[in-house]
Amino acid sequence: MSQYFRRFRDTEPFANPVDAILADIAANIQLPPGLHAKSESRYEAVRNYTERDGSPLEGRVLRFYPQGSMAIDATISTRGTDEEYDLDIVAELDIEVDADPQAALDLLHASLRGYPTAKRVERQTRCVTVRYSDGMHLDITPAVRIPGESDRVSNIFHANPDEAPQNHYRKRMNAWAFAEWYRKRTPRELWFTEAFNKRVWDAFRTRAAAEVEEVPDQIPLPVKNTATVALQLLKRFRNIVYAGSTSRIPPSVLMSCFAGYTARPGVSLSEMVIAQARFVAQAIDAASARGERVSVRNPMYPEDCFTDRWPETLAQQDYFAAKLTDLADGLEKMKVSDMSLEEMRDWLREQFGERVVSRSIEQFNDRVGRAVRLATPGYTRSGGLLVPEKKSIIGSLAVSSVPSAARPHTFYGGVKL
Amino acid sequence: MRWMPSLEEQVAAMSDAWPTLQVVEQDDRQVVWRGTLRPLVRAYEVQVLLRAPLVIETINAMKMQPEVRVTKPLLEPRDEDSEGPLPHVYWDHPEMPMLCLFDPAGDEWSPTDLIAETTVRWAVDWLACYEGWRATGKWAGGGRHASYR
Numbered sequence: 001m002s003q004y005f006r007r008f009r010d011t012e013p014f015a016n017p018v019d020a021i022l023a024d025i026a027a028n029i030q031l032p033p034g035l036h037a038k039s040e041s042r043y044e045a046v047r048n049y050t051e052r053d054g055s056p057l058e059g060r061v062l063r064f065y066p067q068g069s070m071a072i073d074a075t076i077s078t079r080g081t082d083e084e085y086d087l088d089i090v091a092e093l094d095i096e097v098d099a100d101p102q103a104a105l106d107l108l109h110a111s112l113r114g115y116p117t118a119k120r121v122e123r124q125t126r127c128v129t130v131r132y133s134d135g136m137h138l139d140i141t142p143a144v145r146i147p148g149e150s151d152r153v154s155n156i157f158h159a160n161p162d163e164a165p166q167n168h169y170r171k172r173m174n175a176w177a178f179a180e181w182y183r184k185r186t187p188r189e190l191w192f193t194e195a196f197n198k199r200v201w202d203a204f205r206t207r208a209a210a211e212v213e214e215v216p217d218q219i220p221l222p223v224k225n226t227a228t229v230a231l232q233l234l235k236r237f238r239n240i241v242y243a244g245s246t247s248r249i250p251p252s253v254l255m256s257c258f259a260g261y262t263a264r265p266g267v268s269l270s271e272m273v274i275a276q277a278r279f280v281a282q283a284i285d286a287a288s289a290r291g292e293r294v295s296v297r298n299p300m301y302p303e304d305c306f307t308d309r310w311p312e313t314l315a316q317q318d319y320f321a322a323k324l325t326d327l328a329d330g331l332e333k334m335k336v337s338d339m340s341l342e343e344m345r346d347w348l349r350e351q352f353g354e355r356v357v358s359r360s361i362e363q364f365n366d367r368v369g370r371a372v373r374l375a376t377p378g379y380t381r382s383g384g385l386l387v388p389e390k391k392s393i394i395g396s397l398a399v400s401s402v403p404s405a406a407r408p409h410t411f412y413g414g415v416k417l
Numbered sequence: 418m419r420w421m422p423s424l425e426e427q428v429a430a431m432s433d434a435w436p437t438l439q440v441v442e443q444d445d446r447q448v449v450w451r452g453t454l455r456p457l458v459r460a461y462e463v464q465v466l467l468r469a470p471l472v473i474e475t476i477n478a479m480k481m482q483p484e485v486r487v488t489k490p491l492l493e494p495r496d497e498d499s500e501g502p503l504p505h506v507y508w509d510h511p512e513m514p515m516l517c518l519f520d521p522a523g524d525e526w527s528p529t530d531l532i533a534e535t536t537v538r539w540a541v542d543w544l545a546c547y548e549g550w551r552a553t554g555k556w557a558g559g560g561r562h563a564s565y566r
Contacts, residue, residue, distance in 0.1 A: 338459050340459045342551045344458065345552045362555070364549070366555075368546065372542040372557070377545075381434070382437050383438075383453065383537070384455050385456045385541050407534075407535065409518060409519040409525045409526070411505035411543065411561070412561055412563060413504070413506050413516075413560075
């Protein structure tokens with residue numbers, strides 16, 4: 001690799017076309033900036049409503065805090081849609097630690113009855129869901145702190161109304177400590193954040209223009225590092241793999257945990273997706289080789305088992321491991337083989353969904369075209385095109401022995417009649 | 418009058434900047450290079466032909482422009498595309514048309530230019546736009562069409 005190209009890559013996280021296209025795909029599955037801003041106000045509004053005067057939980061909500069994807073800023077659109085987003089919240093309640101699971105869930109449900117939203121508030125097996133007409137859902141999980149345990153170790157409640165009470169149970173968890181652990185392992189990567197968030201805004205503006213949506217003022221976006229964006233891509237891949245499935249799917253928290261273990265700074269996006277996919281697949285393969293279901297536990301509180309509901313069988317985990325291995329193999333091949341953009345598009349559509357990939361390839365093409373029209377690309381000595389995120393970067397990095405930006409030119413030629 | 422590089426100077430500049438392109442023919446009238454360019458992920462084998470100007474007083478960029486052709490894989494047309502089956506080419510060959518890399522009316526290129534600093538970079542631009550056009554149906558690199566039969 002030339003000195004020029006190495007320096008370019010140090011400051012340009014998406015110099016490689018495969019990384020650039022994956023970043024565009026990830027940008028297109030982010031929580032839109034407008035909804036991101038709304039999520040925080042809704043979170044507050046739901047808490048205020050839950051403990052309002054006269055509510056069954058008046059004065060008994062001790063704490064609201066985000067969990068899952070919301071807590072680690074890894075939210076993506078929900079399975080089966082490109083427009084809906086789940087946000088997970090823990091409602092720490094002042095109730096008995098050994099409260100009846102059904103009663104605890106019903107209590108939270110009752111406290112949210114009549115909440116002013118256009119859609120129905122639904123009681124689920126472990127949470128209560130508040131839906132909004134713009135596609136956002138808040139899943140609020142009731143929890144109670146366990147006395148004598150470390151901070152925020154809690155019971156949550158499992159009660160499927162269609163099952164007999166003897167199948168209801170309490171489950172210990174520490175979602176807060178897990179999120180803290182994840183955040184410590186995945187610190188902000190400035191080189192990545194700036195370039196990626198620019199793509200998120202570009203993707204959102206393109207979509208807003210097409211759908212005549214209101215574009216909010218520029219607000220800080222939450223994405224902080226390569227590992228989390230790779231995790232979002234892997235979750236999107238899982239959603240596509242299981243798009244037609246009605247049974248349980250590999251849980252996001254399992255993938256988040258492996259993403260935390262795999263995270264390391266300075267790695268390209270494609271390398272990180274490959275690393276995460278292989279890590280999960282290898283853990284599953286190792287468990288299957290022992291004839292066991294994979295078991296993943298909260299690294300900060302091992303009693304909190306992330307795999308208590310999936311996988312149910314070895315066949316289920318083997319299927320997912322095989323899919324992940326195919327994904328990693330395909331991305332590695334894409335990086336070294338002689339694939340055209342058209343072939344890459346077709347393969348990526350199968351992995352991440354047709355609509356999102358088509359939109360991402362169009363954005364990639366527009367970015368390349370804009371750089372060509374403005375004569376801002378740089379070139380590698382092997383005839384590669386480098387499209388800078390910043391217009392000034394080619395001139396500032398150019399090394400005399402390597403071609404820098406071209407001068408403007410106009411493609412010409414006739415339309416064959 | 419601007420300095421006009423000799424064929425030898427063109428060859429030296431090409432060798433410095435684009436090591437994947439090798440001279441395969443050279444005499445006192447013209448040079449032909451062949452080799453690969455890899456604008457995105459796929460590699461393309463290209464041929465670049467540059468002729469020495471015959472009469473300096475009658476320089477015509479249109480006639481004297483370097484000829485760049487893609488030899489492998491052959492360019493794939495898209496039938497019934499609004500840009501034409503292949504945008505921005507001169508159809509002087511049914512399978513390996515010459516790429517139209519600049520507007521001759523725009524004073525963008527002349528024989529006083531080193532093709533290592535102009536033509537080859539523009540060919541990389543062209544190939545990247547071609548890949549994008551194949552994948553999306555949109556030629557994003559701009560340009561101007563001349564209608565002709």
